[in-house]
Amino acid sequence: MTLLTPCLLVQRLRDPQTLRYHCSASLPGDRWTDDILPLVLDPADPLGTLDLTTHRIPLADATRGYEIFRAKSDGCIKVVLTP
Secondary structure (H helix, E strand, C coil), rough: CCCCCCCHHHHHHHHHHHHHHHCEEEEEEEEHHHHHHHHCCCCCCCCHHHHHHCEEEEHHHHHHHHHHHHHHHHHCCCCEEEE
């Protein structure tokens, strides 16, 4: 299996639908995009990237979410802001 590059991981965490667009520039991970993209977009989540979300917070509380992430309190890995 190909390694998950930082570019691909960050894009998966942001929005899997924009993954190909954001990673299409000349980046170090370009050579892995075709191999990793199906794994990242697979609903079965074989790479376990969906498990990285540890907190879901309303958009109105974004400041609190940032503080939790910055302090890594309560085992925070990823905060998802919901509208």
